[in-house]
Amino acid sequence: MVVPFRGDDRAAARLAGSLSALALAPGDELIVADNSDHQAARFLFRPGGCSERQRVLRAAGERSSYHARNTGAREATGEWIVFTDADCVPDTGLIDAYFDPMPGPDVGALAGTVITDPGQNHFLARYASDRGFLDQDVGLHTAGDAAATANLAVRRDAFEELGGFTEGIRSGGDVDFCRRLAAVGYEIERRPAARVVHLHRESLPDLMGSIARYAAGARWLDGRYPGTAPAWPLVRGLAHCARDIAADLARLRFERAAFRGVDALGMFAHTIGYRQSNAAG
Secondary structure: OOOEEEEOOOHHHHHHHOOOOOOOOOOOOOOEEOOOOOOHHHHHOOOOOOOOOOEEOOOOOOOOOHHHHHHHHHHOOOOOEEEEEOOEEEEEEEOHHHHHOOOOOOEEEEEEEEEEOOOOOOOOHHHHHHHHOOOOOOOOOOOOOOOOOOOOEEEEEHHHHOOOOOOOOOHHHHHHHHHHHHOOOOOEEEEEEEEEEEEEOOHHHHHHHHHHHHHHHHHHHHHHHHOOOOOOOOHHHHHHHHHHHHHHHHOHHHHHHHHHHHHHHHHHHHHHHHOOOOOOO
16 A cells, blocks of 8 residues: 655654554555655654555655655555555555455556545535545546545556656646556446545635645646536536525525535635646645
C-alpha cells in the first residue's frame, strides 16, 4: 500500500493510528511517501523504527500528491499497488478484500469503496456524505470510466506501462490515469467490499478550497479530454438552488435547505477554481 502524506506532526500521528489496524500478509508492504516540507512522517512507525515492510520515503521533488504516489510506487515490489489517502482509514482486511475474487489478466485497476466516517456528525461532513463527494460512481469528478486514488489498486505492469500518474498537477490525475489505462485496453473493476473510511472536512473554507482545486483539475481534464468536464453553469445553478431552498423552507426541511445553500457556495468556488491553474505548487 502507498499513502501520500503532507502535514504536520499531529497529522502524522493521526495517520499512524489510521494505519495501525491494517492487516499485512507476508509480502505486503506499507509505504508512506512524505510530501511535506519538514518530513513530519519520518518517525511514523515508531517504536521500533521502520522495517522493510513499513517505511517512510521522502517525496519532496514537487508539492504534489501524484509525485508522492509515484515515488512510493517506484519503491513498492508487489504485483499490485494499493493507493489510499492520508485522510482515509482502511478496513483491517482491505488488501484481502481487493483480491476476492482474483482479477483477470485484462484488469488494470480495482476501485474500492469510500464511505463517510460514521462518527463524523458535523454539518459539513453530513453534507459531503449526502453529496457523495468521494463516491466511486458519482463523485466530484469520478464516473463510470474513472476512480479516485482514495481507494484504488493498480496492477504494477499497467502502472509501469503508463509511466505512473501525471505529475506537475494539483488535481485530476486519478481520472487521467484511469482514462489512459482504458485507452491501452485495461479494465477497471469495482471491489465494494474493499473499504476505507474518509474523514470529511469540517471547515467551510477547507471545503470550498477543495471544490476550487477539483475545478482546476476539471478544467485541465477538459483540455485533455474535450467536453468531459465543462464548467458548472453558475447562473442556472444558482437559480435552481434558490428555487429548491424556498421549497425546502416551505416544507420545514431546514437541513435540506442549508445543503442547497452550501451547493450555491460550491458553485461560486467551482467557477473561481475553474479559472485557476492546475499546476502543482
